[in-house]
Every structure is written in structure tokens, then in C-alpha cells.
Amino acid sequence: MEKFSSALEAFSYWAKKNPNQVFLRQPINRNFIEYTYKDADVEIRKMISGLRNLGIQPGDHIAILSKNCAHWMMADLAIMAAGCISIPIYPTFGAETIFEILEHSESKAIIVGKLDDYAAQQSGIPDIIKIGVEMYGVIEEQTWEKILAQNEPSEQIHTPQPEDLMTIMYTSGTTGNPKGVMHTYAAFDQLINTAIDQIKMPPNPRYFSYLPMTHIAERAGIEMSSIFRGGTVSFPESLETFAEDLSSVQPQTFFGVPRIWQKFQEKILEKMPQKKLDKLLGLPLIGSLVKKKIQKKLGLSASVVNFSGAAPIAMSLQQWYRKLGIEINQAYGMTEDCILSHFNLPGKNKFGTVGRPLPGVTSKLSADGEILIRSNCIMKGYYKEPEKTAEMFTEDGFLRTGDIGEFDHDGYLSITGRVKDQFKTDKGKYISPAPIELEILKNNDVDQVCIVGSGIPQPIALVVPSEIGKKKSREEFNQSIWKTITDINPSLEAYEKVAKAVVMKEVWSVENGLMTPSLKVKRNRVEAIHTPMYPEWFKQDVNVVYEN
Incomplete structure (x- = not known):
């Protein structure tokens, strides 16, 4: 496999070697519009000329505001x-x-692509150069299409130095305001070349991109990986067509956050209840056909490696998928370390852990159990935030991850919680909610959960029912969730035992600000809204309380 020192070098190589290979597939009105490497190369070169003619100079900062689409990747390369x-x-x-x-x-300047409601966001853009993409209905004074029509392809393509700044990635964050993480070309290059060595894939692989490319995992694992490996990237048209689009693509690698894997499971069990599924899987010939049919329907029949990340995944969910012939490798990383951290890899996958350190990574635990990381891919710092940058590092140069973990005898790391997620009950005891939440999420009737307890004697579980859970009567759901809690409680310390379940009246979503764009629960927002109710819920003389 070829090795490259930048995404630009890799793209130029594939544009020369495989000019007619499809690079990007963008669905519009249920038809995939395809861009070959040559097509994309011409558009990118014309954009260089267009940006120059608009007065943009090397070193200037250009924003991208868009859902994942062909133009996101072409804009980034341009x-x-x-x-x-x-x-x-x-x-x-x-x-x-x-x-x-x-x-x-x-x-x-800002390049504005595919969005759900640009009209509601437009007022947030100050008086800078705006470039809309007409294909997605974004019409500005400057558009991608006009620039292509008015400019010749540039012969000059910038050759970056390894330590040049490539991007500033503003974290979505479960707490606080977004901070701008500065990464160089060298960080991404080392990450992707390490991944190419560690993760074997077919030549010129197929990818499916749907999680926000603004997030480090998708940016690295899909965008950068596809460019370095000379792959083909397809996008979904909408949430409604997601399943159909994924099934039509059958990518050769797939990355899903735990919530996505939960949703897939939910859809399968809606059509085939667990008892029936178990029965069919137990039949030798039929079981094999059922597995293949489910894999094909999900779009994962050709995937040689599947990953989960961004939040902990329940071991029981990994085991459930393994029975279907789908292996999920949990990985761990963050924007600040460019996700060169810990991965489970095919053939070396230990459920319940996030894997071992990748080559080039040194990791250890602080005296308090916080995971500390050092590598050549660590961020250059937060943009214009020297104090916050300094807070992220130990005296000996290790990055503070904010996660609490433990290593086993084989060097596999398990995440046991977040430093900031720990809370104190009014008994003065600190509780790490993550392990308890993972146990509750094993119940297919539960979609989302947040263990809380500030100011009350014992923790309580805020739960959002799944689609399966919503179909049950209130009495059935109450029995289901309370049985899960009573099964878990004996394994917990006395002060950790969950006293109640509180059923939320609304789903936590990105739209209502209770989830990050990478689909993690925003604990601080959930807490801010609900903390005043904890004492009243706790006092109620029932095991399962419903939010009014």
C-alpha cells in the first residue's frame, strides 16, 4: 500500500493513477451523482483560482458549514x-x-453546502465571503457553480509542510463552549498511515459517510482514510433514506456510535422478536441464511471492519451482533489526540475494553485514575486559548483526557467514567454514572439513560424509552425497567444503588440541545433542566416516576 505525506499528495496520486474511478457519490432526488477523481480534481483546481480571485491568501481561514456531502470533501481539499x-x-x-x-x-470566507434549515442559520454569518452550493439550494452572491464557470483550473497546488496548520476543529463538547483544536498535516498523516498498517482493507475501498465530518472520527476514519486509500465515498440523501442508501452501498468499513448500533438492533427486533431470532439462529443452515440476510439488509455484508466509538458501547450489544456474524471493534480517541489512541483491531478484539495503544502512543493513568496520552498527533493547542491549552497537559507533557480508566494484564484499556461526570449524592459519596448507564442500556426498552443524584440520598435513572419500549403498556414498561434496576443494584455499592427510574416525556436530541452532534448525552444540559425536580421525584412513593 502506498504511503503519502499529506491528503493532497494522496489525492493527486489517485487522480493521476485512477482518474476515472468514482471518488464521491452524492444522492439527489434518489439518483447518485458521481464525481470521478478527475472530475473532483478539476473542480478543486478551479476553486483554487476562484478563491485567489476573491482575494483569499494562503494562510487564511475558510469555514465549511454543511452536512456530509460530496462538496464537503471537495471544499476541504480545495x-x-x-x-x-x-x-x-x-x-x-x-x-x-x-x-x-x-x-x-x-x-x-465560508463555504455553505447541504443543510436542513440554512435560513435559520444565515444570520449567524458575519460580513465575510460566502460561497453557496446551488446543488443544495444555497444561493449566495458567490456560488460553487459560478466559480467553476468563471475560472480555469489552477496549475499551482499548495505543498504543505508537515508542521503547517491544516485545520482548527471546534469541539461540539458535552460541556462548555466549543474550543478550537489546532491540528497539523503531520498529525493526520501519522494517524492514517498508522491505521493503514494496522487495519487491512481491500484496495480502493467503499465508504459510507453519515456522522458529522466535523467530528474527528468521521474526518479521519472516512474522509482522510478514503483519500489516502484511494476509496469511493457515498453519502445518504436524508434520514428517511439512510437505511436504503447504506444497504445499496454495502461499504467495506463502517463506523457507528453506540446509539446507531442500538437503533439497528431495535429495527431488527421490531421485525423479528428475540425469541424467534434465537430459534432461527440455532438452526444450522437457516441460521447462516438469516445472518447473511440481516447483514445485507443492514448494509454490512461486505464490511471487513466495524468500529464503535465516541461513547462506551455495552458488551452485551457487541455479543448480540457477534451472533449475527458482525464484529464491532470499540475504539477510543478524542479531537485533542487526533484519535491516535487505543483501538480494538480485527483478531485482537476484547469486548468491554477500548483496546490497546496504537503504535506511537504512550498512555498511563494519573494517581486519580485519569487516562493520560502522549504521541506525535497531539493537538498544537486550543486556538487563542493558551490558558486552557496549558490546563490540558501534565508537567511531563501528557494530554489529560478527562476520562477515568483501568488497564488489564494484557494492556487493554477500559473506560470507567468521566472526571467531570462524577457527582456527589447528599451522603457525600462520589458516583461514576457511566458503568451503571451501560448496564441499564442492555434493556432493549431503553433508548437513552442518564444516572443523576446531586442533592438527593441515592442516584436515580432518567430514562427515555425506545420504540420497542413505547409500544408496551405503562405497566409492562415499568416492570421491565424496574427489573433491570433490581438486577443491577446487588452488584453496586450501597451508596450507588439506583433508587428510582424517572421516565422522560421527550427524547433527548441534537435539535433540543440535549445531545452532541456525535450523539452523546449532554449531561450538563440534562442536569440543568431537571436538577430542581430530583428531590420531588425521589420522595414519590413509586419505583417508576413519569415526568409531567
Whole structure:
């Protein structure tokens, strides 16, 4: 497998070697519009000329506001090729946050692509150069299509140095305001070349991109990986067509956050209850056909490696998928370490852990059990935030992850909680909620859970029912959730035992601000809304309380 020193070098190589290979597949009105490597190369080179003619200079910051689409990747490559620095913005951010990021990052221009409601976000863009993509209905004074029509392809493509700044990635964050993580070309190059050595895939693999490319895992694992490996990337058209699009692509690698794996499981069990599934899987010939049919229907029949990350996944969920012939490798990393951290890999996958350190990574635990990481892929710091940057590092140069963990005898790391997620009950005892939440999530009637307990004697579980759970009567659901809690409690310390379940009236989502764009529960927001109710819920003389 070829090795490259930058995404630009890799893209140029594939554009010369495989000019007619499809690079990007963008569905519009149920038809995939395809861009070959040559097509994308021409558009990127024209964009370089267009940016120059608009007064953009090498070193300028250019933002991308868009859902994943063909133009996200072409925009990113064009920004690099023009010698500029990309500022990706989550497509779900509101106008106020968009404005803060554009101002803080000193962006000179913004490329606006596929969005659900650009009209609601438009007021967040200050007086900078705006480039809309007409294909997605974004019409600005400057558009991608106009620039292509008015400019010749540039012969000059920027050649970055390893330590040049490539991007500033503003974290979605479960706490606080977004911070701009600065990463160089060298960080991504080392990460992807390490992944190529460790994760074997077919030549020119197929990818399916749906999690926000603004998130480090998708940016590295799909965008950068596909460019370095000379792959083909397909995108879903909408949430409604997601399953159909994924099934039509059958990618050769798949990355899902735990919530996605839960949703897939839910859909399977809706059509085939667990008892029936177990019975069919137990029949030798039929079991094999059922597995293949489910894999094909999900879109995972060709996937040689599946990953889960961004939040802990329940071991029981991994075991459930393994019975279907689908192996999920849990991985661990963060924006600040460019996800060069710990991975489970095919053939070396230990459920319940996030794997061993990748080559080039040194990890250890602090006296308090916090995971500390050192590698050549660590961020250069937070943009314009020297104090916050300094807080992230120990005296000997290790990055503080904010996660609590433990290593087993084989060097596999398990995450046991977040430093900031720990809370104190009014008995003065600290509780780490993550392990308890994972146990409750084994119940297929539960979609989301948050263990809380500040200011009350014992913790309580805030739960959002799954689609399966919602179909049950209230009495059936109450019995189901309370049985799960009573099964878990004997294994917990006295002060950790869950006293009640509180059923939430609304789903926690990105739209209502209770989940991050990478689908992690925003604990601080959930707490801010519900903390005043804890004492009243705790006092109620029932095991399962319903939010009014």
C-alpha cells in the first residue's frame, strides 16, 4: 500500500493513477451523482483560482458549514490546495454559535453546502465571503457553480509542510463552549498511515459517510482514510433514506456510535422478536441464511471492519451482533489526540475494553485514575486559548483526557467514567454514572439513560424509552425497567444503588440541545433542566416516576 505525506499528495496520486474511478457519490432526488477523481480534481483546481480571485491568501481561514456531502470533501481539499486552513462547523449549530466560531476563528470566507434549515442559520454569518452550493439550494452572491464557470483550473497546488496548520476543529463538547483544536498535516498523516498498517482493507475501498465530518472520527476514519486509500465515498440523501442508501452501498468499513448500533438492533427486533431470532439462529443452515440476510439488509455484508466509538458501547450489544456474524471493534480517541489512541483491531478484539495503544502512543493513568496520552498527533493547542491549552497537559507533557480508566494484564484499556461526570449524592459519596448507564442500556426498552443524584440520598435513572419500549403498556414498561434496576443494584455499592427510574416525556436530541452532534448525552444540559425536580421525584412513593 502506498504511503503519502499529506491528503493532497494522496489525492493527486489517485487522480493521476485512477482518474476515472468514482471518488464521491452524492444522492439527489434518489439518483447518485458521481464525481470521478478527475472530475473532483478539476473542480478543486478551479476553486483554487476562484478563491485567489476573491482575494483569499494562503494562510487564511475558510469555514465549511454543511452536512456530509460530496462538496464537503471537495471544499476541504480545495482549502488545503489553496494553502488555507479549514474551520469545519457542525451543521446543527444555531446562528449564535456559528457567529461565535466564525468571529473567534477569524474566518475570511465560508463555504455553505447541504443543510436542513440554512435560513435559520444565515444570520449567524458575519460580513465575510460566502460561497453557496446551488446543488443544495444555497444561493449566495458567490456560488460553487459560478466559480467553476468563471475560472480555469489552477496549475499551482499548495505543498504543505508537515508542521503547517491544516485545520482548527471546534469541539461540539458535552460541556462548555466549543474550543478550537489546532491540528497539523503531520498529525493526520501519522494517524492514517498508522491505521493503514494496522487495519487491512481491500484496495480502493467503499465508504459510507453519515456522522458529522466535523467530528474527528468521521474526518479521519472516512474522509482522510478514503483519500489516502484511494476509496469511493457515498453519502445518504436524508434520514428517511439512510437505511436504503447504506444497504445499496454495502461499504467495506463502517463506523457507528453506540446509539446507531442500538437503533439497528431495535429495527431488527421490531421485525423479528428475540425469541424467534434465537430459534432461527440455532438452526444450522437457516441460521447462516438469516445472518447473511440481516447483514445485507443492514448494509454490512461486505464490511471487513466495524468500529464503535465516541461513547462506551455495552458488551452485551457487541455479543448480540457477534451472533449475527458482525464484529464491532470499540475504539477510543478524542479531537485533542487526533484519535491516535487505543483501538480494538480485527483478531485482537476484547469486548468491554477500548483496546490497546496504537503504535506511537504512550498512555498511563494519573494517581486519580485519569487516562493520560502522549504521541506525535497531539493537538498544537486550543486556538487563542493558551490558558486552557496549558490546563490540558501534565508537567511531563501528557494530554489529560478527562476520562477515568483501568488497564488489564494484557494492556487493554477500559473506560470507567468521566472526571467531570462524577457527582456527589447528599451522603457525600462520589458516583461514576457511566458503568451503571451501560448496564441499564442492555434493556432493549431503553433508548437513552442518564444516572443523576446531586442533592438527593441515592442516584436515580432518567430514562427515555425506545420504540420497542413505547409500544408496551405503562405497566409492562415499568416492570421491565424496574427489573433491570433490581438486577443491577446487588452488584453496586450501597451508596450507588439506583433508587428510582424517572421516565422522560421527550427524547433527548441534537435539535433540543440535549445531545452532541456525535450523539452523546449532554449531561450538563440534562442536569440543568431537571436538577430542581430530583428531590420531588425521589420522595414519590413509586419505583417508576413519569415526568409531567
